[in-house]
Amino acid sequence: MSEVFMWKALQKKQFLGLTFNRQITVGPYIVDFFCARAKVVIEIDGESHDGKEEYDSKRESYLSGLGLTVIRFNALEVNNNLEGILWDMKQHPAFAKYK
Secondary structure, three states: OHHHHHHHHHHHHOOOOOOOEEEEEEOOEEEEEEEOOOOEEEEEEOHHHOOOHHHHHHHHHHHHHOOOEEEEEEHHHHHHOHHHHHHHHHHOHHHHHHO
């Protein structure tokens, strides 16, 4: 559900006029959301990430090695405070030049 909420906020250039893709492959990994222009991956961590900290760390290292910024949010926080999440994203250095 949290990914659906986030997608509704990101699609159709609603966030800073940027284009995001959902559930796309980057190397050997599928990422939740990807903005090629800003070189940003947005990950929503829900229960499926429990106990997978080592895998997530390896994945994040790979993506960072490609020059991508990985921003992670907790699924419950997205569900309960999407506006706050979007505000936090706007403050992130990766999006600074798109304000």
